[in-house]
Amino acid sequence: MLFNSFIFILIFLPLAIALYFILNKYNPKLAQAYLLGMSLWFYGYQTPEYLIIIIASIIVNYLLTYIMRRSSDKKIRLSLLILGLILNVANIGYYKYLNFIKWNINTLFGTDFAINSIVLPLGISFYTIQQISFLVDSYKNSNLKYNFLEYALFVTYFPQLVAGPICYHSEIIPQFEDDNKKRINSSNLFIGLTWFITGLAKKVFIADILGNGVNYAFDNLELLGSLDIWITSLAYTFQIYFDFSGYSDMACGIAKMFNFDLPQNFNSPYKALSIRDFWKRWHMTLTRFLTTYIYFPLGGNRVGAFKAVINTLIVFLVSGIWHGANFTFILWGLLHGILLLVGRYTKTITSKIPKIFRWFGTFMIVNVLWLLFRASGISDWIFMVKKMFHFDKAELSHELLSNFDSAVSPLLVIALSILICIALPNNYVRTRKHNTFSAVIYAALLVLCIMTLNRVSIFLYFNF
Amino acid sequence: MKKQLTVFFISVLLFTCIIMSITIYMDPFFHYHAPLKGYYYSLDNERSQNFGITTFWDYDTIITGSSLTQNYHTTEFDEMFDTRSIKLPFSGATFKETADIFKRAYDTGHDLKIVFRSFDVNHLVEDSDYVRTDLGEYPEYLYNDIWWDDFPYVVNIDILTDYCIPMIRKRLTHKPGGHTSFNDYMFGEFIPASFAGREALPIDNNTVKFTVGDSEILTDNLEKNVLSIAREHPETTFIFFIPPYNIMWWRDHAVKGELPYVCNVMKRATVLLLECDNIKLYCFAGRTDLTTNLSLYEDEYHYISELNGDILSSIKNNECLLTKENYIKYFDELENYYKNYDYVTLVNNVNTADE
Incomplete structure (x- = not known):
C-alpha cells in the first residue's frame, strides 16, 4: 500500500489509529497484535506473496536470536550469528543480486545462466538490515528479551517498513511498551x-x-x-x-x-x-x-x-x-x-x-x-x-x-x-x-x- | 491542540465538500446528469466521457468502434439515415468496451434505431471481458452506479483545473454553452505516412492456423458482446463495417503466414453475424481501389476522413454488403487477391520512391 493512496489516507490510517488506541484501553497486547496485523495488511496489500517472505524471515531471525540468548556457549552463539548473517544476505542476494551475478558470470566466462525475472519484494533491503542489526545486538547482549510479538512488530511496523527510517530495536520496542504512549495525544x-x-x-x-x-x-x-x-x-x-x-x-x-x-x-x-x-x-x-x-x-x-x-x-x-x-x-x-x-x-x-x-x-x-x-x-x-x-x-x-x-x-x-x-x-x-x-x-x-x-x-x- | 485538531478536521471536510459539490454540479464526465445549459463541455476523453454521454444524452443512434470511427461526421450520418446520432468511439476499442455502451444505452431507456460501428478484425480473437487497461488507468468508477467509489472523480485536481475551471471561466466571459461538436471530435489531422523501410519478403507459406481454440474465443467474444445484444433488440439495426485496411496491412500479415488466418477470422465472424437478421455487415477489405492506394493512408489502418463519406454512401446503397449467398465467394476472392499480390515489387517501389 502506498502512503499516497486513497485507501491509505481515507481508510487504512484512520482505522489503524482509532482501533489501536481503543484496544490499548482494554488490552495493550491485543493492540500490539492489531498493529502487527495492520502492518501485514499494509505490506501485502498489493502483492500478498511478499508476506510469505517477510514472515519467514522474521520467524527464522527470531528463532536464531532466541536460541542465541539461551546459550552461554560462545561458539554456538557465534555460529548462530554467522548462520543468521548468511541467511539474511542469501535472502536479499537471491531477490536483489542473483541476476546481476549471473549476468556478470555470463559476460566474463561466456556461460549461459538463465536470467529469470525475479520480482524484488518491497522494502527487503530495509527490513533485512534492521534484522541484521538485531541479530548482531543479540549476539553482543544476551539480555535482549523481547517476545515474538514485539520483535515482529518492530520489523513490520508499517510507517518504517518499506523505505525506513532504519530503526534499531532499542529505539522502537521500548516505545511499544511505554504506558505513557498508549493513549491518544492530540x-x-x-x-x-x-x-x-x-x-x-x-x-x-x-x-x-x-x-x-x-x-x-x-x-x-x-x-x-x-x-x-x-x-x-x-x-x-x-x-x-x-x-x-x-x-x-x-x-x-x-x-x-x-x-x-x-x-x-x-x-x-x-x-x-x-x-x-x-x-x-x-x-x-x-x-x-x-x-x-x-x-x-x-x-x-x-x-x-x-x-x-x-x-x-x-x-x-x-x-x-x-x-x-x-x-x-x-x-x-x-x-x-x-x-x-x-x-x-x-x-x-x-x-x-x-x-x-x-x-x-x-x-x-x-x-x-x-x-x-x-x-x-x-x-x-x-x-x-x-x-x-x-x-x-x-x-x-x-x-x-x-x-x-x-x-x-x-x-x-x-x-x-x-x-x-x-x-x-x-x-x-x-x-x-x-x-x-x-x-x-x-x-x-x-x-x-x-x-x-x-x-x-x-x-x-x-x-x- | 484539541482546538487546532477540530479546526483541521472541519476544514478538511468543508474543503472536500466544496470540491465535490463543484464537480458534481458541473459534471464534465456526465456521471450524474446531462450537460447543464449555459456551460461549454469539452469532449476529449473517450474512456471517461462516453459512458456518461450514453447514459444522459438524448439520441437514437450510436456511432462507435475504434479510432476508425473517430472521424465520422454525425451530421452527415444523420442526413443519410434520418437519425439523431452521438459518436462514442474508443481508441483501440475492444468488443467488451463497445458492448458496455450498447447495454448502457438500452438500460437507460434509449430506443436505438441504428448502431453503427467499425468491425475491428484485430480485436475479434480476444477475451470477451478484455478492456484496454494498457492505455492508462481504466476509470472503472465511471462505469457503475456505486456512489462510494466516485472519490477519484469528485476530488480530482485534473477535473477541477482542466474541466470545471475552464467551464466556469467561459460562462463568466459569456461564451456560448454547448459541447464539442461530434464533427470536430476527430482522430487527428491527416498526415500522409511513409511506408518505406520494409523488407521485400515473399509470402510465408508456413501458414498460421485458425484453431478450434481461436474459433471458440471469437464465438464467445461475439456472442457476449454483439449477438446476444442484437437478438435482444430486434428493433435496432446494427450496421457493422470491416474497414479497408491498406495493402501494407495485408502484406504484413502475408509475410508472416497469417493471410489464411485473417480471412478465416473474418469468415467465421461473418457466419455468426449473418445469423441475426438485424445485423448488416459491410466489408470494404475488397475495395482494392482504396486499399492499394497508399496515398490515402496515414498508417496501415487509418485513412483520410473523406473516405468516411464514401463508406456511408456505399452502405446507404447496400454496396459491399455480405450476405449468406455471397460471403464464401467474397472471402475466397479476397484471399486469392491478397495472396497473389506482388508484395516484393510493392515494397521495392515504396522504398525506391522514398529515397
Missing part, C-alpha cells in the same frame, strides 16, 4: 498530521513534477543539449531528495500520530559543505547502520591510516551495492567514498576556502553523481557528463520542458526547491507554533494533495 496527532501532509506535499508537488521531466530526459538522452542535461541533473537531485525525505516525513508523521518517535533521516543534506558532511545529513539512519555495523567492527579509523582508507571504501562499496544491483550504484558508492577521503586528507587546505565555494563544490559533486545513480549504465552517465560540459546548445529543449507536465514552469519548481533546501530550516530544527490558521492551511494542503492522487506515482526508494 498534540502528537496534530504534529504527526502536519509532518505527514508536509511529506505528501513534497512528494506530490515537487518530486513527482520533477520526475516527469527526468523520466523523459533519461529516455531520450540523444536529444538533449548540455543545458537540458544541467536542468535534468538539478531536477533529479531535487526529485530524489523531496521524494525520499517526503516519504521519511510521512513515516515520522504517522509514527508520531501513534505517539512513537522515529529517528531523523535527513538534516538539510544540500547544505553540506563537504562529502563527509553530506553523508552526516543524507539518509542518516543508513549511514548510522553502516558506521555501527561495518565501519566500527572493521576497526574504523583507529587501525592506521591505510586501513582506515580501506574501511571507508568498504563502507561506501556496501552502500553502493545496497542501493542496487548495477555497476552504476557500485561506482556511485565508490566515488562518494573516494571523494570523502580526498576531503578528509585535504581538510587543512579546504577549510580555508570560503564556505560558499565549499558548499557549491559539494553540491555540484553530489549533483553530478546523482546522474550516475539514476543512469541505466555507466556509459550513459559518461555521455551525460561529457555533454554537460560541452555547452553545445544555449537553449532548453521545448520537449523536455513540456514533459515536466507542470502548470508552473519547471525552472520555477527547481528554483523553489533550491530555496527550500538552502534557505529554510528543516522539520526537526524548525520550531513551529501551530494555531487555528495553520490548521486551516494544512487542511487545504491535504485536500489539494488528495486531489492529485488520481495520478498514481511510485516512491523511488521502494526498490532499494
Whole structure:
C-alpha cells in the first residue's frame, strides 16, 4: 500500500489509529497484535506473496536470536550469528543480486545462466538490515528479551517498513511498551498530521513534477543539449531528495500520530559543505547502520591510516551495492567514498576556502553523481557528463520542458526547491507554533494533495 | 491542540465538500446528469466521457468502434439515415468496451434505431471481458452506479483545473454553452505516412492456423458482446463495417503466414453475424481501389476522413454488403487477391520512391 493512496489516507490510517488506541484501553497486547496485523495488511496489500517472505524471515531471525540468548556457549552463539548473517544476505542476494551475478558470470566466462525475472519484494533491503542489526545486538547482549510479538512488530511496523527510517530495536520496542504512549495525544496527532501532509506535499508537488521531466530526459538522452542535461541533473537531485525525505516525513508523521518517535533521516543534506558532511545529513539512519555495523567492527579509523582508507571504501562499496544491483550504484558508492577521503586528507587546505565555494563544490559533486545513480549504465552517465560540459546548445529543449507536465514552469519548481533546501530550516530544527490558521492551511494542503492522487506515482526508494 | 485538531478536521471536510459539490454540479464526465445549459463541455476523453454521454444524452443512434470511427461526421450520418446520432468511439476499442455502451444505452431507456460501428478484425480473437487497461488507468468508477467509489472523480485536481475551471471561466466571459461538436471530435489531422523501410519478403507459406481454440474465443467474444445484444433488440439495426485496411496491412500479415488466418477470422465472424437478421455487415477489405492506394493512408489502418463519406454512401446503397449467398465467394476472392499480390515489387517501389 502506498502512503499516497486513497485507501491509505481515507481508510487504512484512520482505522489503524482509532482501533489501536481503543484496544490499548482494554488490552495493550491485543493492540500490539492489531498493529502487527495492520502492518501485514499494509505490506501485502498489493502483492500478498511478499508476506510469505517477510514472515519467514522474521520467524527464522527470531528463532536464531532466541536460541542465541539461551546459550552461554560462545561458539554456538557465534555460529548462530554467522548462520543468521548468511541467511539474511542469501535472502536479499537471491531477490536483489542473483541476476546481476549471473549476468556478470555470463559476460566474463561466456556461460549461459538463465536470467529469470525475479520480482524484488518491497522494502527487503530495509527490513533485512534492521534484522541484521538485531541479530548482531543479540549476539553482543544476551539480555535482549523481547517476545515474538514485539520483535515482529518492530520489523513490520508499517510507517518504517518499506523505505525506513532504519530503526534499531532499542529505539522502537521500548516505545511499544511505554504506558505513557498508549493513549491518544492530540498534540502528537496534530504534529504527526502536519509532518505527514508536509511529506505528501513534497512528494506530490515537487518530486513527482520533477520526475516527469527526468523520466523523459533519461529516455531520450540523444536529444538533449548540455543545458537540458544541467536542468535534468538539478531536477533529479531535487526529485530524489523531496521524494525520499517526503516519504521519511510521512513515516515520522504517522509514527508520531501513534505517539512513537522515529529517528531523523535527513538534516538539510544540500547544505553540506563537504562529502563527509553530506553523508552526516543524507539518509542518516543508513549511514548510522553502516558506521555501527561495518565501519566500527572493521576497526574504523583507529587501525592506521591505510586501513582506515580501506574501511571507508568498504563502507561506501556496501552502500553502493545496497542501493542496487548495477555497476552504476557500485561506482556511485565508490566515488562518494573516494571523494570523502580526498576531503578528509585535504581538510587543512579546504577549510580555508570560503564556505560558499565549499558548499557549491559539494553540491555540484553530489549533483553530478546523482546522474550516475539514476543512469541505466555507466556509459550513459559518461555521455551525460561529457555533454554537460560541452555547452553545445544555449537553449532548453521545448520537449523536455513540456514533459515536466507542470502548470508552473519547471525552472520555477527547481528554483523553489533550491530555496527550500538552502534557505529554510528543516522539520526537526524548525520550531513551529501551530494555531487555528495553520490548521486551516494544512487542511487545504491535504485536500489539494488528495486531489492529485488520481495520478498514481511510485516512491523511488521502494526498490532499494 | 484539541482546538487546532477540530479546526483541521472541519476544514478538511468543508474543503472536500466544496470540491465535490463543484464537480458534481458541473459534471464534465456526465456521471450524474446531462450537460447543464449555459456551460461549454469539452469532449476529449473517450474512456471517461462516453459512458456518461450514453447514459444522459438524448439520441437514437450510436456511432462507435475504434479510432476508425473517430472521424465520422454525425451530421452527415444523420442526413443519410434520418437519425439523431452521438459518436462514442474508443481508441483501440475492444468488443467488451463497445458492448458496455450498447447495454448502457438500452438500460437507460434509449430506443436505438441504428448502431453503427467499425468491425475491428484485430480485436475479434480476444477475451470477451478484455478492456484496454494498457492505455492508462481504466476509470472503472465511471462505469457503475456505486456512489462510494466516485472519490477519484469528485476530488480530482485534473477535473477541477482542466474541466470545471475552464467551464466556469467561459460562462463568466459569456461564451456560448454547448459541447464539442461530434464533427470536430476527430482522430487527428491527416498526415500522409511513409511506408518505406520494409523488407521485400515473399509470402510465408508456413501458414498460421485458425484453431478450434481461436474459433471458440471469437464465438464467445461475439456472442457476449454483439449477438446476444442484437437478438435482444430486434428493433435496432446494427450496421457493422470491416474497414479497408491498406495493402501494407495485408502484406504484413502475408509475410508472416497469417493471410489464411485473417480471412478465416473474418469468415467465421461473418457466419455468426449473418445469423441475426438485424445485423448488416459491410466489408470494404475488397475495395482494392482504396486499399492499394497508399496515398490515402496515414498508417496501415487509418485513412483520410473523406473516405468516411464514401463508406456511408456505399452502405446507404447496400454496396459491399455480405450476405449468406455471397460471403464464401467474397472471402475466397479476397484471399486469392491478397495472396497473389506482388508484395516484393510493392515494397521495392515504396522504398525506391522514398529515397
